[in-house]
Amino acid sequence: MRIEELDTPAAIVDLDVMENNIQSIADYCRQHSLKLRPHTKTHKIPEIAKLQVKAGSCGITVAKVGEAEVMAAAGLKDILVAYPVLGEAKTTRLAQLARECKITVSLDSLEVAEGLSVAAHKAGSQIDILLEFDTGMRRCGVETPASLVALGHAVAKLPNLHLAGVLFYPGHVWVRPEEQGPDLERLSERIESMKQAMRANGLDCQTVSGGSTPTAYNSHRIRGVTEIRPGNFVYNDRNELGLHVCGVDQCALRILTTVVSCSVSRRAVIDAGSKTFAADRWLSGEGKGFGLIVEHPDVYFELMSEEHGHLDLSGSSYTARVGDRLTMIPNHACVCVNLHERIFFHRKGVVEATWAVAGRGKLQ
Ligand SMILES: Cc1ncc(COP(=O)(O)O)c(C=O)c1O
Known part of the structure; x- marks a missing residue:
């Protein structure tokens, strides 16, 4: 796959x-x-x-x-x-x-x-x-x-x-x-x-x-x-990127999302909000945004509801369409993966393994 x-x-x-x-x-x-x-x-x-x-x-x-x-x-x-x-x-x-x-x-x-x-x-x-x-x-x-x-x-x-x-x-x-x-x-x-x-x-x-x-x-x-x-x-994650500890090509973890709504002008909604990313701020940047959109770095990931990621397109030439897939680098990888049951590991786009995040949710 x-x-x-x-x-x-x-x-x-x-x-x-x-x-x-x-x-x-x-x-x-x-x-x-x-x-x-x-x-x-x-x-x-x-x-x-x-x-x-x-x-x-x-x-x-x-x-x-x-x-x-x-x-x-x-x-x-x-x-x-x-x-x-x-x-x-x-x-x-x-x-x-x-x-x-x-x-x-x-x-x-x-x-x-x-x-x-x-x-x-x-x-x-x-x-x-x-x-x-x-x-x-x-x-x-x-x-x-x-x-x-x-x-x-x-x-x-x-x-x-x-x-x-x-x-x-x-x-x-x-x-x-x-x-x-x-x-x-x-x-x-x-x-x-x-x-x-x-x-x-x-x-x-x-x-x-x-x-x-x-x-x-x-x-x-x-x-x-x-x-x-x-x-x-x-x-690595967007916080490490902001500190110039790594480059985008050293960020191994990405979140695949889909645009599900574009009805409001110069806005788009992706199918991933705080339930997918966790709500950590961008501590190494100007504190704004909840992730880097790899395909369109100039799109501002402004807000999150639980299941909605609110994108502000006003600073970008990107014309979003319902069904577009966008790849995000989260602000903080550790809290983000804690929300995921499993992670898909791929090589050059081909999924080689699916591993459970067995240590997630261990509060005690
Ligand atoms: C006690 C302790 N050691 C090591 C680390 C790992 O540091 P980093 O997240 O910068 O890789 C953490 C991270 O929170 C920590 O709390």
Whole structure:
């Protein structure tokens, strides 16, 4: 079957582009002796996680226990849950999983560590811990070397946990790669002071896990990092395009849509709205629009209802007709694929595989 024959809306991925994205970052990491642990939140598909491991990743990253369960069931053996896993319902499941595969969790509080320790003790398993510190995003992570050391000492005493190192997420670095110099220097200094405090206090800091897609190919300039966790690079999206992290030809994920109405002058409606794309804004652009229309980049994807995508044609020479098919690059790939049951993988337009997004909707 060719992609032109697929019913719409449909999420499609160009296998050549995706494989190239996977290989490029793996080669880069090999060249710079960095471990690669891609965040699988972007695809949520075990088949792709396995391709990433085959290309050289040391393991994978997830955000949810449910995602870890899906990946482990498919045979993935080394999983980092880069999220503070809290509450007995979740810790029990994760500690159980840690009997079958290597599980690491990032956290920034003793409450989370204690819960994991109790659960791992009950299950007779071990969970590795990375202490999260904030580098400027102001989301999760302790803020001072002293609080990192205090947490480290407390975690080191807890049964069935192993303190493996530290973790940060540089999601606040949101400029073009060539403009990241000052941010990379600030990150390096911050990491060095955290590492030094850990070591000076006799705490193990073997792993320093960082990385995002915008900073991915600059990771060798962040001193002290041992492993990176970019996720988005596997597909890329309009946010990465806006940051000049990739070009249109490196955006593997597209949404096929059909024009279903053109009755209002200089407007058109496609058969895909927020139920297909999710409502994330274009964070790296001027905040406007919900996707790039590959065939007509000058058409403004202005609004979304649940099932309607509202296109403003006033700035374009495009004369839409009912039945036209349009290909979109979504603003944010990760939230978009979470809405799709399956994705069609094609090579030069010929569908080669249909994979379920097995990790979608795993809220817990
Ligand atoms: C903790 C953590 N690590 C890694 C990533 C992957 O970063 P990116 O989406 O820039 O690839 C994310 C993304 O949200 C994250 O939250």
